[in-house]
Amino acid sequence: QSVLTQSPSASGTPGQRVTISCSGSSSNIGSYYVHWYQELPGTAPKLLIYRHNQRPSGVPDRFSGSKSGTSASLAISGLRSEDEADYYCAAWDDSLSGWVFGGGTKLTVL
Amino acid sequence: QVQLVQSGAEVKKPGASVKVSCKASGYTFTNYGISWVRQAPGQGLEWMGWISAYNDNTNYAQKLQGRVTMTSDTSTSTAYMELRSLRSDDTAMYYCARDPSPHSGSYWDYWGQGTLVTVSS
Numbered sequence: 283q284s285v286l287t288q289s290p291s292a293s294g295t296p297g298q299r300v301t302i303s304c305s306g307s308s309s310n311i312g313s314y315y316v317h318w319y320q321e322l323p324g325t326a327p328k329l330l331i332y333r334h335n336q337r338p339s340g341v342p343d344r345f346s347g348s349k350s351g352t353s354a355s356l357a358i359s360g361l362r363s364e365d366e367a368d369y370y371c372a373a374w375d376d377s378l379s380g381w382v383f384g385g386g387t388k389l390t391v392l
Numbered sequence: 393q394v395q396l397v398q399s400g401a402e403v404k405k406p407g408a409s410v411k412v413s414c415k416a417s418g419y420t421f422t423n424y425g426i427s428w429v430r431q432a433p434g435q436g437l438e439w440m441g442w443i444s445a446y447n448d449n450t451n452y453a454q455k456l457q458g459r460v461t462m463t464s465d466t467s468t469s470t471a472y473m474e475l476r477s478l479r480s481d482d483t484a485m486y487y488c489a490r491d492p493s494p495h496s497g498s499y500w501d502y503w504g505q506g507t508l509v510t511v512s513s
Contacts, residue, residue, distance in 0.1 A: 317499040326503040381439035
């Protein structure tokens with residue numbers, strides 16, 4: 283059972299906009315930055331969004347992040363087949379004094 | 393370019409220890425931290441701990457306290473993660489990842505390729 287809650291799966295067709303949510307509590311998302319990682323099949327995770335809504339260089343602006351209260355969201359617009367991957371949210375947790383992840387959302391591009 | 397290159401796959405028996413290395417290049421090692429994250433087969437990501445390459449401060453996940461030790465060697469720009477008293481549920485892919493903060497954890501902007509550790513009798 284992950285400390286941060288994500289839907290196990292999401293899907294969309296090419297060109298669509300999809301949103302992946304991440305729900306936490308006041309001890310993690312409510313108080314700290316949320317970061318998002320993309321894990322393409324068979325590869326190491328990659329930083330996608332940091333500090334709620336910042337994109338590292340090289341990440342397309344089709345990817346965006348937001349936070350409201352104790353929840354965060356990752357939005358992907360103009361969906362492409364290469365976006366098919368697992369997506370994880372992460373945040374510091376005061377109660378555990380450590381980093382916690384969501385269980386991951388598997389995105390399928392139909 | 394920034395690279396983190398990890399040591400090769402390991403097969404260990406229950407009760408044994410494993411030490412995984414992570415050699416950094418392409419940046420000033422002591423200006424950053426290194427976190428270790430693992431992923432059991434078919435499962436999600438789990439943070440194991442963090443070490444500052446600046447001053448060797450560490451912060452370990454509560455679940456692994458007493459079994460894990462993270463160290464760094466600034467002369468070779470290499471970070472190490474040792475896990476002791478291995479159990480079958482320690483079977484996982486182990487990743488090192490660079491943390492832009494040398495003073496406390498932040499996020500992880502570059503990742504190693506992963507080291508598969510298999511624990512089996």
